[in-house]
Amino acid sequence: MARYPEDVDRWREAGRISARARAVGVRALRPGRSRREVAEVIEASIRGDGALPAFPANLSRNFEAAHYTPSPSDALAFEAGDLVKVDVGAHLDGAISDTAETVEVGGTHQYENLIRATQDAVRAGIAQVRAGVPIDQISRAIESAIHARGFKPVSNLTGHTIQRYLLHAGKSIPNVSGATGETLEEGEIVAIEPFATNGAGSIENGSFGHIVRFRRDPGAGEPELSALFQRFRTLPFTARWVTDAAQRTALTQGRRFLQTYPVFVESGGGWVSQAEHTVLVGPTSAEILTELRE
Numbered sequence: 001m002a003r004y005p006e007d008v009d010r011w012r013e014a015g016r017i018s019a020r021a022r023a024v025g026v027r028a029l030r031p032g033r034s035r036r037e038v039a040e041v042i043e044a045s046i047r048g049d050g051a052l053p054a055f056p057a058n059l060s061r062n063f064e065a066a067h068y069t070p071s072p073s074d075a076l077a078f079e080a081g082d083l084v085k086v087d088v089g090a091h092l093d094g095a096i097s098d099t100a101e102t103v104e105v106g107g108t109h110q111y112e113n114l115i116r117a118t119q120d121a122v123r124a125g126i127a128q129v130r131a132g133v134p135i136d137q138i139s140r141a142i143e144s145a146i147h148a149r150g151f152k153p154v155s156n157l158t159g160h161t162i163q164r165y166l167l168h169a170g171k172s173i174p175n176v177s178g179a180t181g182e183t184l185e186e187g188e189i190v191a192i193e194p195f196a197t198n199g200a201g202s203i204e205n206g207s208f209g210h211i212v213r214f215r216r217d218p219g220a221g222e223p224e225l226s227a228l229f230q231r232f233r234t235l236p237f238t239a240r241w242v243t244d245a246a247q248r249t250a251l252t253q254g255r256r257f258l259q260t261y262p263v264f265v266e267s268g269g270g271w272v273s274q275a276e277h278t279v280l281v282g283p284t285s286a287e288i289l290t291e292l293r294e
């Protein structure tokens with residue numbers, strides 16, 4: 001049974017918008033640029049194209065694999081040699097795209113092979129996508145592409161299906177084989193996102209990465225938080241987006257209503273690369289929604 005979203009063109013447009021924002025982020029990553037400034041230009045690109053960020057721009061660095069976004073007071077500047085995962089998402093009325101690229105800041109070329117490992121892996125994985133494909137076939141293609149470059153896939157991070165307003169909709173696309181017996185259906189939207197490392201091959205929770213999400217509506221007794229819930233619903237957001245002083249204070253005190261995301265760090269302290277595209281599952285192949293087109 002095909003299950004295309006009825007507004008499939010809106011998903012395509014969200015894909016183009018996040019691809020452009022990803023490219024804006026990649027170009028902005030220069031030594032000396034602040035992490036906050038880069039996140040802001042990415043998110044401004046999404047808003048300028050008429051969409052909203054589906055989650056705060058993730059700019060995880062080196063042994064951080066994912067889920068770091070700058071805080072309002074983040075003062076860090078990128079340095080030559082930093083390995084940065086630019087992971088961005090846009091949504092149009094809940095039609096979400098999710099895409100990532102890894103950049104070695106300053107063109108130092110120490111981690112070119114690690115970057116290529118996930119570029120190869122995302123292409124190899126996407127090449128397997130079609131209606132009815134066992135997900136394990138995709139996982140196996142990803143895993144062998146990463147092994148072929150001499151690295152390990154991160155075993156406990158996965159790609160995922162996406163539904164309206166739901167970034168992680170149920171099915172996982174593991175980056176190692178033998179982990180799932182599920183299949184993909186025609187019309188599903190899927191983020192394929194391999195991570196590769198020269199470390200242990202797994203991630204663990206680090207410190208708070210400044211990304212939060214409401215678990216539920218805080219209700220009328222919490223007017224500041226309730227206003228924020230009306231704005232973000234259950235999508236991830238960050239304090240940088242909250243400029244109202246009373247709301248920002250409420251946010252720091254309202255943790256019981258919020259899921260807080262830790263940064264994912266490589267368990268062995270290894271450095272991590274990532275590549276990601278959102279695709280639409282077609283009858284015989286995948287349509288890549290987040291490919292950059294001029």
Ligand code: CO
Binds near residue numbers: 098159160193
């Ligand atoms: Co994703």
